[in-house]
Amino acid sequence: MAQSTATTTATTTAPAAPAAASRPPSALRRLFRDRLALAAAVILVLLVAAAILAPWLAPNDPYLTNTRLRMLPPVWEGRGRWQFLLGTDGLGRCLFSRVLFGLRATLLMGLIATAIGGAVGLALGLLAAFYRRLDGWLMHLADILLSFPAILLGLAFAAVVGPGMTAVVVSLAIATIPTVARVTRASALVVMGQDFIEAGRAIGLNDRTLLTRYLALNCISSVFVYLTLRFGQVILLGSALSFLGLGAQPPAAELGTMASAGRNELFLAPHIAVIPSFVIVLLVLCANVLGDALRDLLDPRLRNG
Amino acid sequence: MAGHLVHRAVLSVPVLFGVLLLGFMLLQLVPGDVAQVIGGPQATPEVVEQIRRDLGLDRPLAVQFLLYMGRVLRGDLGYSMINNTPVISELAEAIGPTAELMVACLVWSVPIGIALGTVAAVNRGNMLDRLIIAVSVLGVSTPVFFVGLMLIMYAGYQWELLPFLGRAGPLWTREGLAHIALPALTLGLIFIGPVARMTRTAALEVMNADYVRTARAKGLAERTVIVRHVLRNALIPVITLIGLQAGFLLGGAVVTETIFSWPGVGRLAVGAILARDLPLAQGSILVLAVSFIVINLVVDVLYGVLDPRVAK
Numbered sequence: 001m002a003q004s005t006a007t008t009t010a011t012t013t014a015p016a017a018p019a020a021a022s023r024p025p026s027a028l029r030r031l032f033r034d035r036l037a038l039a040a041a042v043i044l045v046l047l048v049a050a051a052i053l054a055p056w057l058a059p060n061d062p063y064l065t066n067t068r069l070r071m072l073p074p075v076w077e078g079r080g081r082w083q084f085l086l087g088t089d090g091l092g093r094c095l096f097s098r099v100l101f102g103l104r105a106t107l108l109m110g111l112i113a114t115a116i117g118g119a120v121g122l123a124l125g126l127l128a129a130f131y132r133r134l135d136g137w138l139m140h141l142a143d144i145l146l147s148f149p150a151i152l153l154g155l156a157f158a159a160v161v162g163p164g165m166t167a168v169v170v171s172l173a174i175a176t177i178p179t180v181a182r183v184t185r186a187s188a189l190v191v192m193g194q195d196f197i198e199a200g201r202a203i204g205l206n207d208r209t210l211l212t213r214y215l216a217l218n219c220i221s222s223v224f225v226y227l228t229l230r231f232g233q234v235i236l237l238g239s240a241l242s243f244l245g246l247g248a249q250p251p252a253a254e255l256g257t258m259a260s261a262g263r264n265e266l267f268l269a270p271h272i273a274v275i276p277s278f279v280i281v282l283l284v285l286c287a288n289v290l291g292d293a294l295r296d297l298l299d300p301r302l303r304n305g
Numbered sequence: 306m307a308g309h310l311v312h313r314a315v316l317s318v319p320v321l322f323g324v325l326l327l328g329f330m331l332l333q334l335v336p337g338d339v340a341q342v343i344g345g346p347q348a349t350p351e352v353v354e355q356i357r358r359d360l361g362l363d364r365p366l367a368v369q370f371l372l373y374m375g376r377v378l379r380g381d382l383g384y385s386m387i388n389n390t391p392v393i394s395e396l397a398e399a400i401g402p403t404a405e406l407m408v409a410c411l412v413w414s415v416p417i418g419i420a421l422g423t424v425a426a427v428n429r430g431n432m433l434d435r436l437i438i439a440v441s442v443l444g445v446s447t448p449v450f451f452v453g454l455m456l457i458m459y460a461g462y463q464w465e466l467l468p469f470l471g472r473a474g475p476l477w478t479r480e481g482l483a484h485i486a487l488p489a490l491t492l493g494l495i496f497i498g499p500v501a502r503m504t505r506t507a508a509l510e511v512m513n514a515d516y517v518r519t520a521r522a523k524g525l526a527e528r529t530v531i532v533r534h535v536l537r538n539a540l541i542p543v544i545t546l547i548g549l550q551a552g553f554l555l556g557g558a559v560v561t562e563t564i565f566s567w568p569g570v571g572r573l574a575v576g577a578i579l580a581r582d583l584p585l586a587q588g589s590i591l592v593l594a595v596s597f598i599v600i601n602l603v604v605d606v607l608y609g610v611l612d613p614r615v616a617k
Contacts, residue, residue, distance in 0.1 A: 144323040147601070149552025151559055152594055159578045159586040160332070236448055240560050243450045244575050259450060263564075266454060267462050277451035285446035292442070 030297060037293035040286040047283055051104040059083065060094035062101045062253050067092055071269035089258070089272045090265045099279055101253040105165075106280070109247075109254070110235040113169045117176025117234075118227045124177065125184025126219065129192050130211055139185070142178035150175035150237050158246040165254075168247040172234050179230070180223065187222040191215055221298045229291035232284040239280050255280050309609045317598050324594045328587060329373050333366070342583055345386055377591070383584035385577075392588035395573060400592065402472055403569035406492065406558055409476075409485050414493030415500055419543065422504025423536055426512065437501060444498025449557045453491040453564040461487060471566045488565040492557050499553065503546040507539040514538070541612045548604030551597055559593075570596075 032038045050057060060083070069092040073080050080087060086095040128138040148156075153171035161167050191197065192215065200214050241247045242256030250257060255276040262273025332339060340357040341348065348356075357363055361372045376382070382392035425437040461469035469487050473480040511517065512535055520534045521527075559571030566572070574589035576582075 144320060147320045147324070147598060148327070148594065149555050149597055151552065151556030152590060152597070155559070155574050155578060155586075155593070156327070156590050159583065159590065162581070163579065232446060236446075237556065239448055240450065240556060243448070244560065244563055245579055246575070256448075256450075259448075259454070263454065266458055270458055273454050274451075277448060277454070281443075281447050281451065284448075285443065288442055288446050 031293055034293050037290055040289040040293070043282065044286045044290060047103060047279075047286070048107065050100055051107045054097075054100040054104045058094070058097035058100050059085070060097045062093060062097040063251055065091040065093055071265055071272070073269065074271055074275075086275055087269070087271050090261065090269070095272065095275060098253040098258060099255070099276060102255045102258050102276060103279060103283075105248055105252065105254040106235060106239060106256070106283070109165060109169055109172075109238050110231055113172035113234050113238065114176060114227055114231050116169075116173040118180050118223065118230075120173070121177040121180025122184050122216070122219075122223055125181040125186075125223075126188050126211060126216055128181065128185045129188030130207070130215060135185075138181065142181050145174070145178040148175070150233075151240070154237065154241045154246060158241070163246040163249065165248050165252075168238050168241050171241075172238055175237075176230060176234065180226065183226045184219055184223050187219045188215055191218045225291065225295045225298050228287060228294055232287035232291065235280065235284050235287070310606055313602055313605045313609075317602055320598055321595070324591070324598070325374055325377060326370070328591055328594075329370050332583075332587065339583075342581075343383070343386060382588035382591070385585040386582045387577075387580055387585070392584050395585060396570065396588055396592050399568060399570045399573045399589070400596075402567055403558060403562070403571060403596075405476060405485060406488055406562065406567060406569060407554065409489035410492035410496060410554070410558075413489070414496040415547065417493075418497040418500025419504045419536075419540070421497065421501040422506075422543075423508055423531065423539075425501065425505045426508035426535075426539075427531060429509065434505075437505070441498035441501045444495060445502070447495065449491065449495050449560040450564060452494050453488075453561055456487050456491055457564070460490075469565055472568055488561050488567050491564070492554070492561045495557055496550070496554060499550055500543070500547065504539060504543050507542040507546075508535055510542075511535050511539045541608065544604060544611060545608055548601050548608075551600040551604070555593060555597055 239256030248254035577585035
């Protein structure tokens with residue numbers, strides 16, 4: 001996908017990129033006229049708030065086991081108790097509290113991986129567009145990295161450093177770099193062709209100012225849109241790795257790990273696996289809906305993805 | 306055509322080299338003594354020394370890499386640390402089931418995805434289109450394991466429709482077919498979304514083309530226009546994009562195999578990593594990476610067949 005967008009944007013030199021950055025308020029207002037995107041944004045904000053406030057919102061200790069209260073169903077089913085809103089898991093831990101803390105771990109994993117991968121990819125993409133001598137090399141490197149699907153990087157890192165959050169975050173960050181670099185390069189090439197870069201050079205600005213002030217700021221909106229879409233995929237991949245037992249290790253609360261633990265009681269107490277999985281779906285769905293809306297608004301060129 | 310094939314194959318050599326190099330470098334990152342890790346905690350110093358000499362770990366890195374490449378090319382991937390069988394024979398047993406699963410998934414999900422995408426494009430903007438888009442966005446937002454667990458829970462356990470554990474012989478037997486149904490359904494369900502979405506985009510682009518307007522102007526039936534002129538041309542980008550989704554499919558396969566105890570390479574890799582069986586883990590990751598490259602090569606070649614302009 002990234003390859004096709006890269007080539008199409010590079011060839012059609014449409015002078016559109018910098019416009020969006022200069023009027024963010026109206027763009028935001030237009031975004032929220034789309035009710036679906038508004039709903040997605042509200043849910044995402046609520047989820048993030050719940051994750052941040054987890055220690056204060058959680059009614060019980062997420063790690064406290066109680067063998068007499070194992071596999072309690074959620075309150076809306078007959079045997080549920082109000083003390084355990086979403087019931088308890090196979091070890092009698094409060095599922096609601098664990099979901100709050102699990103959401104925290106999953107979001108943090110996604111944010112760190114997306115931020116690191118995004119920052120490095122952005123830098124490489126900008127450098128490739130700015131210093132044309134580097135371009136060939138950097139894009140070859142990106143191609144080789146692209147030929148390692150994220151899941152394989154995750155498996156490889158887990159094999160070497162052992163299963164854990166570090167392996168997951170590092171592999172997801174690395175997997176994010178090449179596609180971000182391609183998206184950045186494509187939009188940076190368009191910006192590089194414009195007169196104000198030449199003007200900046202003419203008034204004697206150094207490369208650093210040109211790169212950061214003139215080039216980077218004009219590419220940031222496309223990269224941001226792409227990262228929003230990427231964020232959902234990172235969460236999906238990360239939770240899949242955790243589900244396989246290669247990410248967060250028990251007893252840590254992480255949504256993928258929790259869904260995996262729920263497999264043991266799938267037939268007796270399906271809510272233990274279903275509730276964390278459902279939260280993942282909600283999170284990724286909102287990120288995707290918001291990302292799609294942002295893309296249509298700020299950067300329709302990415303639409304092919 | 307043959308030239309195109311050779312050209313693409315040659316292009317994948319550096320990538321293959323990169324994969325080998327990365328696999329080799331990863332082994333260098335292993336904390337501690339590799340020979341000790343491969344020998345396991347019970348290995349005596351003599352055994353560890355033997356492993357070190359056998360693998361050439363006492364030689365310079367560049368020599369080690371060449372030795373490693375030589376061994377891989379000869380099909381020598383070492384021995385599994387857990388059951389002491391050659392890694393290559395474990396992989397040989399696992400690769401068939403993985404290929405089966407992939408094919409069984411693609412066979413039904415790609416046609417349905419293409420059909421849904423075309424229907425959405427034809428009905429652009431109305432309820433049907435929106436419904437299909439919504440379903441496909443939901444599809445790309447759902448983890449594979451959620452789909453798998455739900456199918457096990459309902460189709461497997463509560464309604465007792467289909468078996469959900471392991472593989473039961475070749476696909477031409479009733480049992481074999483019944484056992485692959487749920488894994489293939491799981492993997493296919495998450496693949497329909499992206500395919501439908503890509504087809505819709507590609508079809509919309511083609512529908513604006515001049516030759517489609519000409520076809521309509523000739524008075525051809527709408528059905529003929531869509532099937533002959535739109536769909537056929539839209540399929541070209543769709544095939545490429547399916548190739549780019551190979552990584553997504555591979556990841557889905559790893560998870561699906563694990564959930565359904567399907568004896569494929571993905572499950573082998575995950576099991577090996579969890580058991581810290583380094584040679585087996587390395588071998589199975591290598592096979593997965595190579596199959597990813599091969600899938601992309603096949604897609605490239607297919608692309609050349611479908612669109613002769615590319616093959617030049």
